[in-house]
Amino acid sequence: MWSDRESAKDFLNFTELADQISTLATTADMLPLSIGVFGTWGTGKSTVLRLVRGKLEESEKRPIFIDFDAWLYQGFDDSKAALMEVVADTLLTAAKGDEKLSQKIMHFASRVNYFRAIGMAAEFGVGMAFGVPPGLMTKAGSAISSLVAGTGSIDDADRLGEVAREASEGWSKLVRPDEAKTPPKEIAAFRAEFAEILDQLGRPMIVFVDNLDRCLPDVAIGTLEAIRLFLFLPGTAFVVAADEDMIRHSVAKHFSDPNAKHVHDYLDKVIQVPFRVPRVGVDDVRAYMYSLFTQHLAPQSLETVQAVLLEALQNAWNGASFTADQIDGLAGRPDGLLEMLGTADGLAPTLTTADKIDGNPRIIKRLLNAVMLRRSLAASRKMNVDLGTLAKLAIFERGTDAAATQTLYTLVMADEGDGNLLLKATEDFEEGAARPQVPAAWKTHETFIEEWRQLEPRFNDLKALQPALFLSRDVMRPPTNLTTSDNVGAAVKALLGVTSVNSPAAANVIENLNDDERVAAMSGLVASMREGDWRTKLPGIQGAIMLGERSEGGKRQLKALVEGVPEQTMNAGVKFALRGKGYLKGK
Secondary structure (H helix, E strand, O other): OOOOOOOOOOOOOOHHHHHHHHHHHOOHHHOOEEEEEEOOOOOOHHHHHHHHHHHHHOOOOOOEEEEEEHHHHOOOOOHHHHHHHHHHHHHHHHOOOOHHHHHHHHHHHHHHHHHHHHHHHOOOOHHHHOOOOHHHHHHHHHHHHHHHHOOOOHHHHHHHHHHHHHHHHHHHHHOOOOOOOOHHHHHHHHHHHHHHHHHHHOOOEEEEEEOHHHOOHHHHHHHHHHHHHHHOOOOEEEEEEEOHHHHHHHHHHHOOOOOHHHHHHHHHHHOOEEEEOOOOOHHHHHHHHHHHHHHHHOHHHHHHHHHHHHHHHHOHHHOOOOOHHHHHHHOOOOOOHHHHHHHHHHHHHHHHHOOOOOOOHHHHHHHHHHHHHHHHHHHHOOOOOOHHHHHHHHHHHHHOOHHHHHHHHHHHHHOOOOHHHHHOOHHHOOOOOOOOOOOHHHHHHHHHHHHHHOOOOOOOOHHHHHHHHHOOOOOOOOOOOHHHHHHHHHHHHHHHOOOOOOOHHHHHHHHOOOHHHHHHHHHHHHHHHHOOOOOOOOOOHHHHHHHHHHOHHHHHHHHHHHHOOOHHHOOHHHHHHHHHOOOOOOO
16 A cells, blocks of 8 residues: 655656756746646646755755645635745744844744735725624624624624624734834835845745645635745745646636636746646556555665666667566565566556546556555455456446446346456457447446456456455445446436436436435446536536435435535536535535
C-alpha cells in the first residue's frame, strides 16, 4: 500500500521540470517572478513543488522558503492577511539572532492587522447595522434573523449586545483609533519595509502556494492579489500550483462573470511563466508502477532503481528503455517483484489511454492500493487469485461505471450461457464465430471493453474468476440475472437524461425497478456524477434525486456523494435542486 500524498521522490520523470523551475526561481536578474505549475487533480503538481524545494535546499545560497496552503486558511482568515502573516512569521525566524532586524520585522508584521481589519470592513453588511463585524456574524446570525423578522425575544437582543462588546474589543486590537491610516499609504509603507527586510537578509525568498484551486473564488483571487499587490518585490519568487481552469472559474465568479477575454487574461497577468505538468506516456506509467512496486518489496533498492528508470526516460528519444528483468535484478530479485513488474507492463497502455484513468498518477496509485488490499485478503484466506486478475478487474471497475461492473459480475457469478464469449478478445474467436449481443450497460463502453479484453490474463473461464469477485464486494451487488442487469443499465441511461425532478417518464422508469435494482441504478448514476463537472447542469442529478425519493439505500449513496463535493463548485441549479430535497443545508 502507498500513501495517497505527494511524493518527495521523482517517480514520474518530473526532475527536468523541477530543474527548470529551480533555475528560474533563483536567477537574480529574473526576480521578482511568478511561476505557475498547472495541471488537473492528481497529475502531480504538489510533487513538482516538493521536488523544486528539494533541489533548492541543496543550493549553496539557500533561499528563505515559505509554504502556503491556501486551503488551510479558508473560512478562518482573510486570505491576503493570512499569506502576509505567514511571510512575516517566516522572516522573523530567518532573522533569529539579529535583534535589530527582528524588531523591524515585528513592526512590519503589525501592519498585517491593518489589512486584516479593512478586509473585515469591506464585508460589512447587515451586521454593521447592529455593531457586529463579519468575523462574529456566525455567532450573531440567528439573533439578527429573529430581530429582522420581528420574532426576536429579549434573549436575542442580549446576545447581540454581548457580541457587539466582543466586536468592539476585537476591533480595537486591529486598528487603534488614534492612528490615521489610508490603504494606499499603508500598502506603500508595507512594500517599502518588506523590501528593506529582504535586502538586509540577503537571501532570495521563494513562496510555494498550493491547493489554490480547492478554495472559494474570493480566497483564490485574494491570495493571487496579495502576491501581486503586496509581496511582488525584488528577491522574491512565487511558485503557484493550481488547475488553471478552476482558477479561471474563480475569476469569473469573483468579478461577477466578466467577459471571456478578461477571465483568460487575468491569470496570464498574474503568472509570468506557466509550466504544465507533462502528460505521461506508456513508459512513464510503467516506470511509475515499477517504482511503486520496488518501494513495496525492495525499498533499500529504490534509489538505484529510480536512477536507472529516470535515465532511461530522459533518453527515450535516443531509444533507451528498461525491462522487468533488468529492474528485478537491480532490486535483488525479491520474491514476487518480477510478477508485479510483468503486470505493470501489461496494464500500462490501458492505464495511459483509458478515458477515466488517462495516466493520472493519483488514480493509478489508488487503483493499485485497492488491488494490493484484495491480494492481501486473498492470501489471508488462502485463495489462489493472481495479481493480474485482480488488477484487470479493478481496471474494469474504474474504466466503466457501476452498472457495467454489476453486469460483468452478474455474468461471472451466473456462469452460464454465452458469458465466456462476452469476455473473449475478438482476436481469440474462432473463424466464423460471432459474439453474442452485448449487454445494454456495456454499450457506451464498447471501445474500452474491447481493449480491456485484450489485457493479460485473458478471461476465458468464468468459474475461475469467481474467487476474485468475492474480494471485490465493495463494488458488487447480489447477483440477479442478465435481464435485471440490462434493466439497471437502461434505467441509468434514462435517468442520466432527466432534466426535471417532476419528470413522469423518469417516475415510470423508477417504478419498474425493484429495490435492489434501484440501489444498483443509483450506483451507476453516482459513478457518472463523480466524474462529471459540477459547475454545469450536471447530467443525472435530477434523476438521482427522484431515485433517492424511492430508495433509502440510493438516498444514502447520493448523500455521501454530495457531502464530498465542495458546495462552491456546484452549479446554482444543482444546489437549488439538492437543497429542495434536504441534501444541502441553507436556503
